[in-house]
Amino acid sequence: MEKSIINNRRNFIKVMGMGMLATATASFAKGASVSLATSVVLSDEQKDTLFLIFQEEKVARDVYVTLGKLYPEESAFANIQLSEQEHILSAQVLCERYGIDTLSVNLSLDDNFVGQFELDPMQELYNQCVQLGQVSLLEALKVGRLIEVTDIDDLEKAAEGMPSDVVNTYENLKSGSLSHLAAFETAISRES
């Protein structure tokens, strides 16, 4: 029964992910002309930063997917992993707008791919988060809190010197992270 609920939730996320991808692609199609009209050109370093942030967003999502399976009674992980999927797509749209190919990053929610990272520091981060979160629900929530604090710092740093559309997207991602942080704080207070 419990397994069935988890599977249903995972299928829901997969469907949501596909739906959001379609929406994001459509939004991108509309927004592309704006980006071209403003003739914004990013430096190689800025493009590299966009691509890295996009890849980093997967770490948070995959940690929450894994911890959500470990603690299915805790709704914070299920809710926030959905939001993280949106964060990934926002970062992906931004990459595509600036001609950065994102196809090399496997975003599948299949069990074989969640928690798999081709870059070593991201794999290391995921492994450490999951290892710490396995101790107890309270520790898992604290891991979530630290991930969000780290994400906010990374986004603030990445936004420096970027054009307004990138800054706006990163500001939106930061708002999301602040809201995740508040959700984890609430859950931690409840569990402590």
Added chain:
Amino acid sequence: MTLIESLESYYESIDAGDLLRLSTLMTRESYLMSLNSLGFKKAFQDESFRRLLKEMEKDSKALLEVEEILSLELRGESRKYDIETLLYESKGSDRVTLRYSQDENPKKIHFSNQEGVWKIDFKAGRKKDL
């Protein structure tokens, strides 16, 4: 040093907690990124270490402290990896990706050419415009 030797040296340095050697293999930004990920667990458990990680980019004393603490931590772990290199992929005139397997999982490591020397550069995974 060849790219494959750099890759091997990267894992050997982490195994041995030899962060000085690790720092010579990578761009500064990638090195700091490595320290951040290797130090996540310690930062989770220790508020003062978390502050050091945050300050290390601009404060050389904080960086030194992070390196000393992490080096000890890494030496206390017994990390062993089974690495098998697979193929090279050019990402432009000054960047290369090396595909390899680590314990049978597919991995990538990116290199960029910094003044004639190939350095591990985690940000160099994007194919550069020609």
